[in-house]
Amino acid sequence: MVRKIAMENLTCSNCISKVERRTSRLPYVNSASFNYAKQILLVDFTEDYNEEKALKEIKEIVDVLEDNIITHYYEDKVVIKKVNFFQEYKFVLAGMLLITITFFGFRIFPFINSIFGTHLTQLVDPWKSIFYWIGYLLLISKLIIQQLKGIKKFDIFNENTLMIIATFAAMFIGKYEESVAVVILYSFGEYLQNRAVAHSKNEISALVDLKVEYANVLVNGKVVVRDPALIEVGDELVIKNGERIPVDGIVKSGSTSLNTSELTGEAKLRTVDVGDEVLSGNINVGDVIHLQVTREYKNSTLAKIIDLIENSTNSKSKREMFISKFAKVYTPIVVGLALLLVLYGVIFDPTNVTTDDGYIYRAAIFLVISCPCSLVLSVPLSYYAGIGTAAKNGILFKGSQYLHLITEVETIALDKTGTLTYGDFFVKHVSNPEALRLAASVEHFSNHPIAKAIVEYNTAPIETVKNIKEIPGYGISGILNKQVLLAGSRSFLEKNNINVDVEKLEVGSYTFVALDKEFIGYIIVKDELKETSMETIRDFTKNYDTVMLTGDNETSARDIAMQLGGVEYYAELLPEQKLEKFNEIRTNSVSLFVGDGINDAPLLKNADIGVSLGSATDLAIEVSDVIIINNDIRLLQKAIKIAEKTKRVSFENILFSLTIKIAFLLLSTIGIMWMWLSIFADVGVAILCVLNSLRIIYQKRYLHQQ
Numbered sequence: 001m002v003r004k005i006a007m008e009n010l011t012c013s014n015c016i017s018k019v020e021r022r023t024s025r026l027p028y029v030n031s032a033s034f035n036y037a038k039q040i041l042l043v044d045f046t047e048d049y050n051e052e053k054a055l056k057e058i059k060e061i062v063d064v065l066e067d068n069i070i071t072h073y074y075e076d077k078v079v080i081k082k083v084n085f086f087q088e089y090k091f092v093l094a095g096m097l098l099i100t101i102t103f104f105g106f107r108i109f110p111f112i113n114s115i116f117g118t119h120l121t122q123l124v125d126p127w128k129s130i131f132y133w134i135g136y137l138l139l140i141s142k143l144i145i146q147q148l149k150g151i152k153k154f155d156i157f158n159e160n161t162l163m164i165i166a167t168f169a170a171m172f173i174g175k176y177e178e179s180v181a182v183v184i185l186y187s188f189g190e191y192l193q194n195r196a197v198a199h200s201k202n203e204i205s206a207l208v209d210l211k212v213e214y215a216n217v218l219v220n221g222k223v224v225v226r227d228p229a230l231i232e233v234g235d236e237l238v239i240k241n242g243e244r245i246p247v248d249g250i251v252k253s254g255s256t257s258l259n260t261s262e263l264t265g266e267a268k269l270r271t272v273d274v275g276d277e278v279l280s281g282n283i284n285v286g287d288v289i290h291l292q293v294t295r296e297y298k299n300s301t302l303a304k305i306i307d308l309i310e311n312s313t314n315s316k317s318k319r320e321m322f323i324s325k326f327a328k329v330y331t332p333i334v335v336g337l338a339l340l341l342v343l344y345g346v347i348f349d350p351t352n353v354t355t356d357d358g359y360i361y362r363a364a365i366f367l368v369i370s371c372p373c374s375l376v377l378s379v380p381l382s383y384y385a386g387i388g389t390a391a392k393n394g395i396l397f398k399g400s401q402y403l404h405l406i407t408e409v410e411t412i413a414l415d416k417t418g419t420l421t422y423g424d425f426f427v428k429h430v431s432n433p434e435a436l437r438l439a440a441s442v443e444h445f446s447n448h449p450i451a452k453a454i455v456e457y458n459t460a461p462i463e464t465v466k467n468i469k470e471i472p473g474y475g476i477s478g479i480l481n482k483q484v485l486l487a488g489s490r491s492f493l494e495k496n497n498i499n500v501d502v503e504k505l506e507v508g509s510y511t512f513v514a515l516d517k518e519f520i521g522y523i524i525v526k527d528e529l530k531e532t533s534m535e536t537i538r539d540f541t542k543n544y545d546t547v548m549l550t551g552d553n554e555t556s557a558r559d560i561a562m563q564l565g566g567v568e569y570y571a572e573l574l575p576e577q578k579l580e581k582f583n584e585i586r587t588n589s590v591s592l593f594v595g596d597g598i599n600d601a602p603l604l605k606n607a608d609i610g611v612s613l614g615s616a617t618d619l620a621i622e623v624s625d626v627i628i629i630n631n632d633i634r635l636l637q638k639a640i641k642i643a644e645k646t647k648r649v650s651f652e653n654i655l656f657s658l659t660i661k662i663a664f665l666l667l668s669t670i671g672i673m674w675m676w677l678s679i680f681a682d683v684g685v686a687i688l689c690v691l692n693s694l695r696i697i698y699q700k701r702y703l704h705q706q
Contacts, residue, residue, distance in 0.1 A: 010069050140167060185683070246302070255273040258271075406640055414595070484496075611626045
C-alpha cells in the first residue's frame with residue numbers, strides 16, 4: 001500500500017535522492033518517490049510492514065542527512081515549529097564574530113606599534129592562526145556533524161565532503177581568510193538557496209491549491225459545517241457565493257454561475273441550473289445553490305486531481321533519473337580527480353604543492369566548484385513546475401515521465417465519438433415506428449451514447465426484454481416473448497444470419513433492428529464535430545502522423561475525416577481491431593492515443609501516452625497517462641507546448657550549470673581561480689537555475705497561447 005510521509009523543512013536538494021534510494025532499500029518497501037514541492041515522500045509498502053517501525057527507520061535516514069526535519073505520516077496532525085534562524089546558525093554566527101574580531105584585531109596591532117613603539121605584533125602573532133582555526137571549526141561545525149552522521153551510515157561522499165576537504169586544505173596551507181570566507185559565503189548562499197527553493201515550491205503549490213476545508217451540509221433544515229471527508233452520497237449541501245464546491249453533485253435547487261478556471265483553465269463562467277451536474281473544485285460566483293451529493297469526497301473529481309498532482313513524482317522523467325544517477329557517482333569521481341591533481345603536483349612539481357597557488361589550493365577550489373546541487377535541484381523543480389502549470393490549465397499529467405515523453409511523440413491517433421465530436425447523438429431518421437420502439441425496448445439497458453439518444457427520442461411504450469447481452473463494437477440482444485431481439489450494426493445482424501436489405505443510407509451512425517430472425521428496420525443517429533477539432537487536427541497533421549480510429553460506419557467516418565481536412569482514418573473497427581490497427585500505424589515511433597470510452601481503454605493503456613478527456617469513463621481515466629479535464633482537444637496542443645517549454649528549461653539548467661562548472665574547473669586546474677569566487681559556481685549557479693525554472697510559471701504570454 002502507498003503511504004504519504006511528510007518531511008517538513010527538508011531543503012537539501014542532494015539529500016532527496018538519497019532519501020528515496022535508502023528508503024527503497026528497506027526490506028518492507030517496494031519503492032519510494034519524493035514530491036519536492038509538497039515535501040512528501042510517497043512510499044509503496046509491502047503488506048507486512050510495521051507502521052511505527054517504518055516511520056522510525058525512515059526518520060533515522062532523514063536525520064542523518066539534515067537537521068530539524070519533522071518526519072510524520074501525512075494524515076497525522078503535527079504542530080510544526082518554525083526553525084529559529086539564530087538557533088540553527090548559532091555556531092556559524094559565533095565563528096563569524098570570532099573571525100571578524102581576529103581579522104580586524106590583528107590589523108590594529110601594527111598601528112599601535114607604530115605609535116607607541118611596542119612589540120605587540122610579535123606577542124600576538126602566534127595566536128592568529130589559533131583564532132582562525134577556532135573560528136573555522138565553529139563555522140564548519142554543522143557540516144562536520146552531518147558528515148559524521150553520514151559516515152555512520154556509510155554515506156561518505158557528498159557535498160559536505162567536498163566543502164570540508166576543500167576548506168580544510170586551504171586552512172592547512174595558510175589561506176585562512178579565503179577558507180573562512182568560502183564557508184561564510186557557502187552558509188549564506190545555502191540560506192538564500194533554501195529561501196529561493198521555498199519560494200519556488202510555494203509558487204508551484206499555489207497553481208494547484210484546490211483544497212476545500214469545510215462543507216455546509218443541510219441537516220433537518222439547519223446548515224451544519226462538516227469536514228468534506230465526512231460527506232455521504234445523498235447529502236444536501238448549501239453552496240454560498242465565493243465557496244468552492246467540495247464534492248461532485250447535481251444542482252437540486254437554484255441557479256448560478258461557476259468559475260471553472262482553477263479546474264479547467266477556462267476563463268469563461270459556466271451557468272448551471274436545476275438538474276445540472278457540477279464537479280468539485282469549481283467556485284460559486286453567483287447565487288446560493290443546493291447540491292445533492294453524487295460522490296463521496298475520496299471519489300470526487302477534486303480529490304482525484306489533488307491525488308494525481310501529489311503523486312505525479314512517482315513516474316520520473318528520463319532526465320530526472322539520469323541526474324539522480326549522475327549525482328550518485330559524481331562526488332566520488334570529483335574527489336578522486338582532486339586527489340589526482342595533488343598527486344600530479346607531488347610527482348612532477350613538488351616545490352609547488354603547498355604554495356599560495358599550488359596544487360593543494362587548486363584541488364580545494366576544484367572541490368568547491370564541483371558540488372552537484374544546481375543539477376540535483378533544478379531539473380526536478382522544472383518538471384514539477386511544468387506539471388503544476390499544466391494542472392492550472394486543466395491538463396493533468398500522471399508523472400513527469402509523460403511530460404517529457406509527450407515532446408517525443410510522432411504518431412497521434414484519436415477516437416471519433418466524444419473526442420473529435422461532441423458525443424451528443426440525436427436521432428436523424430427512423431425507417432418505421434416499430435423499429436424505434438423495439439430498439440428503445442432493448443437499448444434502455446445500455447449506457448452507450450447512441451442507445452441513450454434512441455431511448456430519449458422514443459415516445460411509444462416499450463416492451464419487457466429479458467436476458468440482455470451487450471457485445472462491445474457490435475450491439476445488444478435480448479429475449480422478447482421468447483423471441484430474440486437484436487439491435488446493432490449491420491455486421492451484428494449478418495453474423496446472426498439476418499439479411500439487412502438496405503442499400504444507400506444517409507450520413508450518420510445507424511442501428512439495425514431484427515426480431516426472431518426477421519429484419520424490422522433501422523434508426524439513423526448523428527453526432528456533430530466540435531468546432532475546436534477542425535483547427536487542432538489540421539495543425540497536428542502538419543507535425544505528426546495523425547489518424548482517426550473509429551468503430552462507426554464508413555460513411556460517417558469519411559464525412560468527419562473530410563471535415564477535418566482529409567485526415568487518414570479507419571472505420572468499422574471493433575475494440576480489438578482498433579488495437580491491432582494502432583500497433584500497425586505506430587511502427588517504432590512514440591505514439592499517443594486520445595479517447596474517452598470503455599472501448600478505448602486497451603488503446604489508452606497500450607499507447608506510449610494515453611490521453612483521456614474529462615468526460616471519459618472511470619476506466620479510461622484510470623489507465624490513461626494524461627487527462628484533459630474540460631474535454632477541449634485544443635488543450636492537447638497546450639500540453640505539448642508546456643512540455644516542450646519544461647524540457648527546454650531543464651536543458652538550459654543542465655547546460656548552464658555544466659558549462660560554468662567545467663569552465664571554472666579548468667581555470668582552477670591551471671591556477672587561474674580564487675576560492676571565494678568558486679562559491680558562485682556552486683550556490684550562485686543553483687539559485688540562478690531555480691529562478692530559471694520559475695519562468696515556466698511566470699511567462700503569461702506563453703501560458704495563454706492557444
